[in-house]
Amino acid sequence: MTAPITVDAQPFAYSFDPARTALIVIDMQRDFIEPGGFGETLGNDVGLLQAIVPTVADLIGLFRSRGWLVIHTREGHKPDLSDCPPAKRERGAPSLRIGDPGPMGRILIHGEPGHGLVEACAALPSEPVIDKPGKGSFYGTHLGVLLADHGITHLVIAGVTTEVCVQTTMREANDRGYECLLVEDATESYFPAFKAATLDMIRAQGGIVGWTAPLAALKEAVARRMPDALSA
Numbered sequence: 001m002t003a004p005i006t007v008d009a010q011p012f013a014y015s016f017d018p019a020r021t022a023l024i025v026i027d028m029q030r031d032f033i034e035p036g037g038f039g040e041t042l043g044n045d046v047g048l049l050q051a052i053v054p055t056v057a058d059l060i061g062l063f064r065s066r067g068w069l070v071i072h073t074r075e076g077h078k079p080d081l082s083d084c085p086p087a088k089r090e091r092g093a094p095s096l097r098i099g100d101p102g103p104m105g106r107i108l109i110h111g112e113p114g115h116g117l118v119e120a121c122a123a124l125p126s127e128p129v130i131d132k133p134g135k136g137s138f139y140g141t142h143l144g145v146l147l148a149d150h151g152i153t154h155l156v157i158a159g160v161t162t163e164v165c166v167q168t169t170m171r172e173a174n175d176r177g178y179e180c181l182l183v184e185d186a187t188e189s190y191f192p193a194f195k196a197a198t199l200d201m202i203r204a205q206g207g208i209v210g211w212t213a214p215l216a217a218l219k220e221a222v223a224r225r226m227p228d229a230l231s232a
């Protein structure tokens with residue numbers, strides 16, 4: 001075990017061993033973040049999500065600079081929609097639904113332009129990308145096996161949207177025994193009040209779902225413990 005890194009977090013300090021920690025970047029996909037995608041067709045202001053892209057890229061860069069594990073997820077479905085329950089497809093805006101043709105190809109369908117990650121947060125060929133049919137990253141995926149294979153016990157979490165796929169994944173992970181830190185300024189919602197409420201819920205009752213901290217606190221903790229990471 002390497003000496004732990006301790007982050008000034010809420011509701012109290014978060015300590016992690018980098019060798020047992022993965023960064024999981026949730027659904028930084030064009031369909032949620034860029035104009036013309038699924039998020040915008042649902043009537044949302046994607047500008048809110050676009051604003052965090054540099055911070056998420058910075059966080060990914062921090063992990064890459066140390067050689068720590070980075071995992072990406074993408075929400076999406078097979079072209080025949082066999083993994084998309086009608087209950088999921090039939091809800092939402094009346095205009096465009098999952099699988100319908102949109103400005104960036106079929107909405108949330110594997111391989112379509114909108115399903116891809118935004119360029120600034122693209123995965124390296126060596127980084128696992130988990131394709132998930134649900135909001136949580138464990139449901140219907142091999143994420144649990146992947147984490148077990150790497151001996152991961154701690155997850156640093158970022159991505160969109162805070163109260164949907166990010167929170168669902170964090171709750172799934174918490175129930176499986178992972179110690180989770182959500183990076184506050186590397187996650188965003190179309191609804192600022194929902195983001196604020198989610199951060200409050202996560203760290204309430206002594207960290208019932210986990211911890212939260214800004215990226216600056218994480219970088220400061222890494223730099224304090226490993227000074228050569230300062231440039232990340």
Ligand code: C5J
Binds near residue numbers: 162
């Ligand atoms: C949503 C997600 N919001 N990635 N997906 O439908 O949070």
